[in-house]
Amino acid sequence: MAMTFVVAQGGGPTAVINQTLAGIAIEARRRYPGSKVLGARFGVRGIVKGDFVDLSELPEDLVMAIAATPSAALGSTRDKPDAAYCERILAGLDAVGADAFINIGGNDTSGTQQILKDAAGDARMTFVHAPKTIDNDLMENDHTPGFLSAAEFVAGAFLSVDLDFRSLPGIYCGIVMGRHAGFLTASSAAWRLDEESGPHLVYVPERAFERARFVEDVRSTMAAHGRCIVAISEGIASPTGRSLVEELVPAEMQERDAHGNLRLSGTDLGQAIERILAEDLPGQRARVDTFGYLPRGNIATVNENDAREAFEAGTFAVGAVEQGGGSVALQWADGKTVTRLVPLSSVAAKTRTMPADFLHPSENRLDQAAYDYFARLLPPRFEPVRPFV
């Protein structure tokens, strides 16, 4: 039975989001010969504008070359549909005779699918959410497509910076993306050479950040190791629960997207950390980098398992249409990743944070459960040796 699929990509792109797109395009033509697969440019905006790319007729080798290219090939959006916008999207889907709309994205995108499904009411068409986020913060998922590649960047960067600061000692802080969940920041420890290696300190949104404690942590790490490597999530919050960036940036310079998310990426937090270190630990060599956009779609650190799982999430999403739609989830069972269909409502607009046992109960560092998680998902890709210093 030939069908018409509309597919879109939402939110921040990843290194493997096009694998999912490719999985959808290839599985749709395989499972339903003669089907149309229309890619909406710039997410739901493309549906409203009738701005589509026909993916049905592309040669398979071109589709696979697109799959291997990071970032959303169709373009993305951060638009959040209200009731009126919803009607326009549904009208746009009707206009092309869509049987199913598969939206690839994170929790905001799954929220969009839930809103559209509710607005569509009856069985007008099927809505599927295919997962994608470097934040690894989708409910029902063990890990999410896009995360492992970003994590591989962060793991390699911290391994490398730790070696750098062994040779020229000092304090290093890397600010890593992550609004509510610390998974990506925690991946900084995935490729530690040994117990003595950095990151020595990890600050994540799941635990309040306190200046005095931070300074004391750094001071004692310097005393113990002669260097101090720190991973900090851009979303860390003060004990009041407000994000540090919100407290640091003047209200008139704060920027929010349609989902109400405050812009966290930027140099504000890094500068604040730099000032704290200069004031409270004067005379110490201290360096702060903002990783920002570097991990999320980096072509140099595409993880093979991530690419494969992202492709499979796409093929699974096509199969999910016959089951009435929902959210595709990567779960862990019997020692491997399994792809399952879960209700949209269990994922939509919710956020998964790190399990409590990922963090040491009293120190600002990871605990064994986190190391175990990364050991099974992100085994070391390199074999550096301990230097003489």
Add this chain to the structure above:
Amino acid sequence: MAMTFVVAQGGGPTAVINQTLAGIAIEARRRYPGSKVLGARFGVRGIVKGDFVDLSELPEDLVMAIAATPSAALGSTRDKPDAAYCERILAGLDAVGADAFINIGGNDTSGTQQILKDAAGDARMTFVHAPKTIDNDLMENDHTPGFLSAAEFVAGAFLSVDLDFRSLPGIYCGIVMGRHAGFLTASSAAWRLDEESGPHLVYVPERAFERARFVEDVRSTMAAHGRCIVAISEGIASPTGRSLVEELVPAEMQERDAHGNLRLSGTDLGQAIERILAEDLPGQRARVDTFGYLPRGNIATVNENDAREAFEAGTFAVGAVEQGGGSVALQWADGKTVTRLVPLSSVAAKTRTMPADFLHPSENRLDQAAYDYFARLLPPRFEPVRPFV
């Protein structure tokens, strides 16, 4: 004839500086069986303290594993020897009966070798400088060991960020290491997909940075391409010739090393760029990342040619001892890289900046000579395809 070599590593580490160390260790034992190769820990400091690692007896597979590990395995230093320090280094070299001292590093390190040679006077021992710097700023060199790996990081990062900002349009600025020479910043353009791809604007220390011109450049790029990807050297200077960081950072917070170099790495410049964009182009989505330490010893982007050439610079340095010492240089002749020995004085404490024809005469972007340079040194490692947006 058995000899005693002392070897040290100086300045900022690179991804392949241990290749050079390994080349020295292996060539010394091959060419002069029974020789001693003593590695000084933390550069010349190790010589003064008598703190050495004996590299002579290490198994060859361990030496090669060290070679493949980024950052200075012996530790590094930014110490600059004055007359008294010099005497202590020479005494330290005498104490272990050194016939030759090979120091791996950049222009400050070559300066150290020159100072030591002058202080030693007669043929007391031989001084060799083996090149290393991600800045690519050594005189007499076509390119330097360490540069291509760092450049590969920057090239891949900008390729990836350009794709990211195609899908979610806006302004992106990446601040890249580089005090006086813009080579590493220029490598941002090495893997451009096509003429329309970022980086659209490149600001380097070789050309004065003017705020009004920068804002106008960004505005017109946004109008032309709908996005604007910018590569900025941390060492950019105002028309007065002072570095922007020096103008931005309060004097009491400025930090200098023993060579008088102002600390440029940090968030100050990024924050200033962010403020300029917020003030002069309000309402535009703009993001600034500081690459900082991420490119320089990154294990994920070790360039194969770079690794090989760095190893060969080490083997060549051992052979250079019989020729009376000097500075090892990578030159370009007959369509390939050749390693030659040049006088220390032609490299020591000098800085090579980008050839004038690397920059477009009137626009803040690269010109054909730069593209040609990167095409021969850093051919694309990936084959992404143009997205639909």
